[in-house]
Amino acid sequence: MTKKTKKDDTKATNFSGMSGAKVFEKMLRDQGVEVLFGYPGGVLLPIFDELHDSKIKFILTRHEQGACHMADAYARSTGKTGTVIATSGPGATNLITGLATANMDSVPMVAITGQVKSSLIGNDAFQEADVTGITRPVTKHNFLVKDVKDLGRIIKEAFYIASSGRPGPVLVDIPVDATTALLDGEPDMEMALPGYKPRGGKGNERQIKLAAKAINDAERPVLYVGGGVILSGASDVLREVAIKGNIPTTTTLMGLGAFDESHPLSLKMLGMHGTAYANHAVQACDCLISVGARFEDRVTGDLTKFAPHAKIIHLDIDPASISKNVMVDIPLVGDAKCILEQMLPHIKDGKREAWIKQIDGWKKKFPLTYKAEGKIKPQEVCEMLGKLTDHDAIIATGVGQHQMWTAQFYGWKKPRQIITSGGLGTMGFGVPAAIGAQFGNPDKLVVDIDGDGSFSMTMVEIITSVQNNLPTKFIVLDNDYLGMVRQWQQLFYNKRYSATPHKCPDFTLIAKGFGAEARTVTDRSELEDAMKEMINSKGTYVLHVRVEPEENVFPMVAAGKALDDMIHGELI
Amino acid sequence: MKHVISAIVQNESGVLAHVAGMFAARGYNIDSLVVGRTEDERFSRMTIVVIGDDRILEQVRKQLEKLITVVRVRDFLGADCLLRDLMLIRVHALPDKRTEITSLVDLFRGRVVDVSKSSIMVELAGTEEKLEAFIDLVRPYGIRELARTGVIAMQRGQTTTSDNEEK
Numbered sequence: 001m002t003k004k005t006k007k008d009d010t011k012a013t014n015f016s017g018m019s020g021a022k023v024f025e026k027m028l029r030d031q032g033v034e035v036l037f038g039y040p041g042g043v044l045l046p047i048f049d050e051l052h053d054s055k056i057k058f059i060l061t062r063h064e065q066g067a068c069h070m071a072d073a074y075a076r077s078t079g080k081t082g083t084v085i086a087t088s089g090p091g092a093t094n095l096i097t098g099l100a101t102a103n104m105d106s107v108p109m110v111a112i113t114g115q116v117k118s119s120l121i122g123n124d125a126f127q128e129a130d131v132t133g134i135t136r137p138v139t140k141h142n143f144l145v146k147d148v149k150d151l152g153r154i155i156k157e158a159f160y161i162a163s164s165g166r167p168g169p170v171l172v173d174i175p176v177d178a179t180t181a182l183l184d185g186e187p188d189m190e191m192a193l194p195g196y197k198p199r200g201g202k203g204n205e206r207q208i209k210l211a212a213k214a215i216n217d218a219e220r221p222v223l224y225v226g227g228g229v230i231l232s233g234a235s236d237v238l239r240e241v242a243i244k245g246n247i248p249t250t251t252t253l254m255g256l257g258a259f260d261e262s263h264p265l266s267l268k269m270l271g272m273h274g275t276a277y278a279n280h281a282v283q284a285c286d287c288l289i290s291v292g293a294r295f296e297d298r299v300t301g302d303l304t305k306f307a308p309h310a311k312i313i314h315l316d317i318d319p320a321s322i323s324k325n326v327m328v329d330i331p332l333v334g335d336a337k338c339i340l341e342q343m344l345p346h347i348k349d350g351k352r353e354a355w356i357k358q359i360d361g362w363k364k365k366f367p368l369t370y371k372a373e374g375k376i377k378p379q380e381v382c383e384m385l386g387k388l389t390d391h392d393a394i395i396a397t398g399v400g401q402h403q404m405w406t407a408q409f410y411g412w413k414k415p416r417q418i419i420t421s422g423g424l425g426t427m428g429f430g431v432p433a434a435i436g437a438q439f440g441n442p443d444k445l446v447v448d449i450d451g452d453g454s455f456s457m458t459m460v461e462i463i464t465s466v467q468n469n470l471p472t473k474f475i476v477l478d479n480d481y482l483g484m485v486r487q488w489q490q491l492f493y494n495k496r497y498s499a500t501p502h503k504c505p506d507f508t509l510i511a512k513g514f515g516a517e518a519r520t521v522t523d524r525s526e527l528e529d530a531m532k533e534m535i536n537s538k539g540t541y542v543l544h545v546r547v548e549p550e551e552n553v554f555p556m557v558a559a560g561k562a563l564d565d566m567i568h569g570e571l572i
Numbered sequence: 573m574k575h576v577i578s579a580i581v582q583n584e585s586g587v588l589a590h591v592a593g594m595f596a597a598r599g600y601n602i603d604s605l606v607v608g609r610t611e612d613e614r615f616s617r618m619t620i621v622v623i624g625d626d627r628i629l630e631q632v633r634k635q636l637e638k639l640i641t642v643v644r645v646r647d648f649l650g651a652d653c654l655l656r657d658l659m660l661i662r663v664h665a666l667p668d669k670r671t672e673i674t675s676l677v678d679l680f681r682g683r684v685v686d687v688s689k690s691s692i693m694v695e696l697a698g699t700e701e702k703l704e705a706f707i708d709l710v711r712p713y714g715i716r717e718l719a720r721t722g723v724i725a726m727q728r729g730q731t732t733t734s735d736n737e738e739k
Contacts, residue, residue, distance in 0.1 A: 132586060133589065136589060136590060136593050137597050140640075144585075144586070161640060193640065194582065194643045195581070195582060195640055195641050195642045195643040196640045318638070319634050320634035320635050320638050324631060327627075
């Protein structure tokens with residue numbers, strides 16, 4: 001997990017006499033917070049007064065949901081803990097989608113909410129909401145600060161919980177009187193978490209040897225890699241294990257970038273819209289090694305028919321993930337990097353020629369493909385962006401067809417490259433996510449590949465990008481439909497396009513209104529030029545691409561079908 | 573299968589909501605839940621009776637352990653432990669039936685704690701099965717009101733719940 005970069009100097013500080021708001025600002029700096037996303041409000045006035053002169057950079061968004069996704073993407077792209085602040089009542093409830101998004105994808109994040117005066121709590125006061133009650137199911141943990149003397153300790157605990165073990169969002173609800181009150185004497189800053197024992201570190205050596213033996217004995221092993229590998233920084237050792245054992249490797253959506261897709265052992269993504277060769281390999285394998293993944297339904301298809309011949313090894317930091325969805329033969333609990341490092345010396349050099357040959361056959365028979373004819377195809381935009389950026393940009397996405405095409409066609413090389421909402425599938429994530437990632441990576445090219453539906457939900461944050469002179473790029477793949485739902489209607493509901501035709505505004509005009517550069521492309525002949533113009537532009541840029549309206553994402557495993565029961569496009 | 577789970581939790585507001593919320597969110601049914609103080613004022617003990625197969629219970633245990641405010645969890649299934657449920661039951665009892673009912677109370681080692689013209693109130697502690705048996709026997713007389721605490725549990729011998737947990 002992420003290590004604290006800054007030294008904890010709270011012990012040396014004299015807190016006595018400080019206001020809660022001052023303690024708050026100081027504790028955030030001690031936790032290494034450099035950027036804080038959010039939106040002010042009545043009960044936050046004391047805190048915002050402290051932030052006015054603070055070294056912490058405060059980023060004002062246009063909606064709290066945007067702030068929450070930015071903090072989330074900042075964390076995903078840097079590995080640091082993201083921080084967001086919102087006021088009581090509606091400010092706090094606007095965070096819910098962002099918290100749930102981060103919670104499902106195990107993102108380290110601390111959310112601060114203002115709360116009404118403690119004496120008013122429970123009275124239905126103005127802008128009051130039971131925020132700890134509402135956020136309990138969508139956070140790793142939450143706190144209500146009842147006394148200014150607890151504030152510093154709780155912030156410390158919040159950051160520790162958010163970033164350790166299986167990371168997740170932690171919310172701290174602070175009544176306004178706790179920020180105005182002055183500390184009388186030195187508070188106890190010692191963390192008091194007797195019930196929190198994050199797993200991590202090394203795994204059980206005997207289990208690891210058992211797992212290594214199962215891998216060595218296997219003729220047809222597959223590595224199935226999830227976001228846990230990225231969280232743990234295990235990509236390098238994972239690559240060594242895969243190469244040493246000659247083990248074909250597939251990743252989940254969250255695991256994209258954990259294994260270089262240009263490597264011959266890469267099977268790219270598996271699951272509902274994964275490659276056919278990854279899905280066939282999983283169904284045919286005799287040993288499935290899951291690393292930091294959780295056998296989610298979009299990955300496994302029909303669970304009863306999932307990987308029927310495989311001995312299943314499951315490496316996860318969260319014991320509750322093990323045998324939750326599939327029964328596991330060899331569980332390994334601990335940090336992915338540590339355990340893979342322990343395992344590496346026990347992995348024998350593998351050839352597995354027959355298996356590799358079989359997989360190469362599938363790769364030849366079922367490539368990811370599309371026809372670059374007629375209107376611009378969304379796939380070619382994703383593929384072209386990959387080539388033009390040397391597969392090195394940070395790519396954010398919304399949710400839907402464009403997200404799957406991005407996952408399939410960009411060509412992922414490195415961890416923390418794709419910033420996407422996997423578990424919750426939050427439309428509207430892309431725009432704020434790209435901005436949040438840009439704040440964490442000021443010198444990198446960050447591009448949001450978005451759909452017209454997702455983009456419309458949160459495009460107001462373009463102004464946040466412009467206000468901060470960010471060079472962030474936004475590509476809108478516009479097909480005039482809520483495409484993924486339309487695809488399902490086409491395939492399973494007799495083409496009855498209920499509520500999916502989507503009238504779009506003039507996106508370039510809107511983008512220009514926000515002060516961004518913008519261009520619309522409708523013809524293939526202009527596409528490359530427009531993409532290059534976008535990449536080379538200095539500021540915020542919105543590239544609006546009109547694409548084939550009824551293009552579908554293939555291959556596809558229909559909900560409830562076995563993983564190798566795929567619908568292919570007409571080209572296969 | 574019925575499982576009795578004992579959880580030592582931090583004695584703080586909101587802990588019950590964390591535990592109850594986790595059960596509700598994951599669709600696990602609680603048969604009974606008892607919260608009370610322990611020998612250490614910082615902690616409370618929750619004794620939760622859950623019905624489900626071993627796999628569900630394994631998840632319940634792990635999800636409980638994941639909660640930050642839950643310090644230790646133990647499943648008493650198969651352990652040599654004492655289970656106690658306390659019941660107050662008011663039985664319809666006109667004077668001519670009182671002796672019959674009080675002799676049943678004696679057989680079950682219960683106590684009559686209140687008598688009115690037409691009913692008696694009985695206090696009875698024991699395993700759930702014992703309480704059920706008593707309820708079945710007095711049902712023909714008419715049960716006016718019934719309250720039970722739910723099960724609490726403790727292991728026999730010298731080991732404590734905390735000793736049983738791997739460190």
